[in-house]
Amino acid sequence: MNLLVFYGGTFDPVHEGHLSIARAAHVALRETIALVPAADPPHRPSPGASAPQRADMLDLAVAGEPGLCVDRRELARDAASYTIDTLHDLRLQHGREQPIAWLLGADSFRGLPEWKRWRELLDCCHFVVADRAGSPLDDRLAPGLADALRGRWTHRPDDLKESPAGRVLRLEQPLHPASATAIRRAIARGLSWREDVPPAVADYIQRHRLYRDGSTPDPSL
Ligand SMILES: Nc1ncnc2c1ncn2[C@@H]1O[C@H](COP(=O)(O)OP(=O)(O)OP(=O)(O)O)[C@@H](O)[C@H]1O
Numbered sequence: 001m002n003l004l005v006f007y008g009g010t011f012d013p014v015h016e017g018h019l020s021i022a023r024a025a026h027v028a029l030r031e032t033i034a035l036v037p038a039a040d041p042p043h044r045p046s047p048g049a050s051a052p053q054r055a056d057m058l059d060l061a062v063a064g065e066p067g068l069c070v071d072r073r074e075l076a077r078d079a080a081s082y083t084i085d086t087l088h089d090l091r092l093q094h095g096r097e098q099p100i101a102w103l104l105g106a107d108s109f110r111g112l113p114e115w116k117r118w119r120e121l122l123d124c125c126h127f128v129v130a131d132r133a134g135s136p137l138d139d140r141l142a143p144g145l146a147d148a149l150r151g152r153w154t155h156r157p158d159d160l161k162e163s164p165a166g167r168v169l170r171l172e173q174p175l176h177p178a179s180a181t182a183i184r185r186a187i188a189r190g191l192s193w194r195e196d197v198p199p200a201v202a203d204y205i206q207r208h209r210l211y212r213d214g215s216t217p218d219p220s221l
């Protein structure tokens with residue numbers, strides 16, 4: 001069966017690190033990767049760009065990338081963007097038997113026990129975990145997480161197509177150091193940052209004067 005793959009993030013802004021793991025997942029899984037911008041991301045301060053602006057930047061970033069697309073479903077919900085709610089929405093749309101995977105970086109994955117109803121999430125989708133510098137997956141996972149993951153790890157992408165949910169695939173792609181915090185900080189300080197985002201996204205950031213002073217966005221934009 002085919003596998004639906006969703007990659008959630010704040011994408012404030014989308015950068016080359018995001019794109020490199022989305023491309024690596026597209027190649028490893030041979031599926032389209034849908035990038036899902038969080039409207040109101042839980043567990044972090046308000047983003048520097050509005051949700052529609054972050055989604056627009058994603059549209060620019062995936063243009064000309066055959067294996068990537070943007071899914072705006074979290075922008076349509078008038079509530080915090082909890083992943084469990086998004087997955088329930090996806091299950092309503094695609095049914096209980098459809099293999100579904102959630103792609104995320106190792107730093108997010110290590111924090112999974114802080115997510116809403118995280119144990120339920122492990123049986124609601126597969127996880128594809130991308131290596132990220134500074135976030136080891138081999139050791140020192142929270143004990144509850146390490147226990148919950150026993151028997152779920154796989155290195156075989158096809159395992160994710162053989163059941164609707166429950167496996168965890170480690171994506172061992174080349175590490176990319178980009179971080180949205182570093183990009184926002186560089187813009188605010190007048191340092192160089194354009195090389196870490198696609199040119200069309202860099203132009204958008206400049207045209208909309210984003211991230212210059214750390215102010216919160218106009219929610220109507
Ligand atoms: N360079 C990277 N390598 C691997 N994973 C990444 C990288 N950058 C982001 N991710 C992952 O992408 C997802 C979305 O990340 P997010 O939008 O928060 O970007 P970020 O660069 O971590 O942003 P911020 O610095 O604002 O926290 C997360 O699961 C995160 O772990």
Ligand SMILES: O=C(O)c1ccc[n+]([C@@H]2O[C@H](COP(=O)([O-])O)[C@@H](O)[C@H]2O)c1
Binds near residue numbers: 010104
């Ligand atoms: O559901 C949760 O409780 C939850 C907690 C933290 C993060 N998430 C999701 O994880 C993805 C990455 O989040 P972030 O903050 O690293 O951009 C994004 O889709 C978030 O909505 C989800």
